Amino acid sequence: MKLSKTNFLICLDCAKNAWLKIHRPEVYKQKALSSFEQNIIDTGNQIDELARGLFPGGVLVESRDDAEYTKKLMENRTPVIYQPVFATERYYAVADIFVFNPEKNVYDLYEVKSSTSTEENGGRKAEDYLIDMAFQKNVLNDLGVEVGTLNLIRLNKEYVRRGELDLKKLFLIENLTDKVNEKLEDVKNKMEGAYELLSNENEPKGHCDCILKGKNSHCTTSWYSNSDLPEYSVHEISRIGTSKKKLAELVDSGIFSIKDVPEDFKLSDNQRRQVDTAQSGKEYIDKKGIVEFLQNWKYPLSFLDYETYPSAVPRYDGYKPYQQITFQFSLHVIDSHESELEHFDFIYTGSGCPDEHFTKALEVHLPKKGSVVVWNQSFEKSRNEEIGQRLLEYHDFMQKVNDRIVDLMIPFYGKTTMYDHPAFKGSASIKYVLPALVPHLSYKNLYIQEGGTASDTWNRIVSGEYSEEDKNVKIQALKDYCHLDTLAMVEIWKVLKSV
Ligand code: SF4
Incomplete structure (x- = not known):
């Protein structure tokens, strides 16, 4: 098995979900992508292609496993390479854009994202981008490929279209080399851990971690990993995911069905009303209101x-x-x-x-x-x-x-x-x-x-x-x-x- 960047990132979110994707694809794919999810993928591809216009005239590596062709293009000092592929014995990464810097005699890496998140406003997403680029840099280090700068290209949320699209204004380019380098060691350790875990043929044992998270955090394979949960479980109590202590208390007491939540269990007014209507089967109506x-x-x-x-x-x-x-x-x-x-x-x-x-x-x-x-x-x-x-x-x-x-x-x-x-x-x-x-x-x-x-x-x-x-x-x-x-x-x- 070669661990791809995508599977590594999924594994960081949930190892079990990533394991199922690799070893039980029939489970992972059973729930078809929604139009919304498909649209996110299509949009990502569209933005990738559009961003190539910032570095025109590049050569595209068409096949996503053609590391050999990428190598040749780099040996020939091809000025711009789209979707270069890098593979070691364990890992595999496809970068978005590689641009040759003749002064330093190295390639600069550009990672394209379709979001408008910045480090200031993006929270977790911006952090994910650094990890994403650190994965690529680690693969390149393993191959002995020296890279120049590591850059993030994303959409500029302040851009307002007037006439033809102005790519230089539509996209923002940030040099994140230092920030990515700070993450390299940590990400390398995580890559090794993920590789060990995901290359194991045996399904990870133990409880599915989402047993302690609200329904909104459960992934698409939750039906498989949590098949013993009742149809209307405590995970569906409104905003229970934000009050982790309450959910943990219920789970630790073996209470999984909303119907079994005790009358004196402390909940917010909204949550209590939801539990009461579920248990009584009766509507709540405030006629005066x-x-x-x-x-x-x-x-x-x-x-x-x-x-x-x-x-x-x-x-x-x-x-x-x-x-x-x-x-x-x-x-x-x-x-x-x-x-x-x-x-x-x-x-x-x-x-x-x-x-x-x-x-x-x-x-x-x-x-x-x-x-x-x-x-x-x-x-x-x-x-x-x-x-x-x-x-x-x-x-x-x-x-x-x-x-x-x-x-x-x-x-x-x-x-x-x-x-x-x-x-x-x-x-x-x-x-x-x-x-x-x-x-x-x-x-x-x-x-x-x-x-x-x-x-x-x-x-x-x-x-x-x-x-x-x-x-x-x-x-x-x-x-x-x-x-x-x-x-x-x-x-x-x-x-x-x-x-
Ligand atoms: S439901 Fe949660 S813990 Fe279980 S596999 Fe999905 S993401 Fe992982």
Whole structure:
């Protein structure tokens, strides 16, 4: 076995997960990548290729195990090499860009990342980048290859596109040679430990460490390693991962099912309510709170939802890296107590920037007064603010829309919870709330069932990946998905009204 950089980094997070990836790939791959995860991989590849434009004219090592070709290119002093491959008996690394420095007669290494994290703002991620580069440097040291500087290329979150992409401004290059060198010895020890562990044919014994972490920290092979956990385990108690002592106490006492948490076990109000509803099977309803919450809403009621795509590379003027492109809305309107529900929608799949088309359509269809009902207001409000900043002529319109927004998630969220249901499982996501309160409506029969897939589908449509026929099917699927989001809000509102 040769230990790759990727597997080493996974091993640092969890040795068992890395072992399963190498020795039991059928377990590791059983849970398919989500659209969101696939999109992260695709974005990484796209950024890698784009960053090569900083050092044009390089030679690409096409095969990811062609260390011999890399060696030849280096012997010939090829000025720029993309994806050079290095392998020792134990380790294997593919760098992103190697640039020959004729003055020092060595190659400088450039590692490309699609994130905007810096050491100052990136916390753990920035630390991971240093470890990533230290792995590569250790492999190069083992091979006796002298390297010059070790550099990180990442996206500049302050860059605003105006006209053609300016790669020198889009990317930031940091020389991290000293910082990486400080980590070399520690990373070398860890590489040796990981190699010993992962080259062993026997599965690591003992408990899966995530038994002491909340559900959000469990990896994709958790179902295999924690197969004895009950369906609704204590790991799903809201924010239990941030109160490690509580979780450890439960686990040490052999309490794994949420149904077995003792009545006097100390929990936060939210956690206690979740446990109580799970144990009793009964809803928690604060009628007075709901009445007060709804009484300020004004007709006509406009139930509004946006779909967006966070493009790493700014596609249009005025956009920064990862700024959301708002391409679609669905709107259900109820004029008064007695009136019928009306539906309007908009989706932009043209080749330009959707901002103006989107805003004009919203201006046409959104009633001029009344409450605008959304789910998780910070999302729609932020999009409106950003569009208002890019299109100054719509700034006031967007500001006025924001002034009318009310958030239907509030009665289901955190400290403001007025309605809880055992099937919410501590979540305020509409994907949990809807099936519990309105069982006849479901995302399960839709082609697109969650926002990540919607986002990815739109990107593939505008990137021209579908035939004309397929494209129309996908556009309809996007409309059906967004339509259900606002219809779901209408039905949830009706349930609140009825109590
Ligand atoms: S659930 Fe946690 S400890 Fe278990 S294999 Fe996954 S990451 Fe590792």
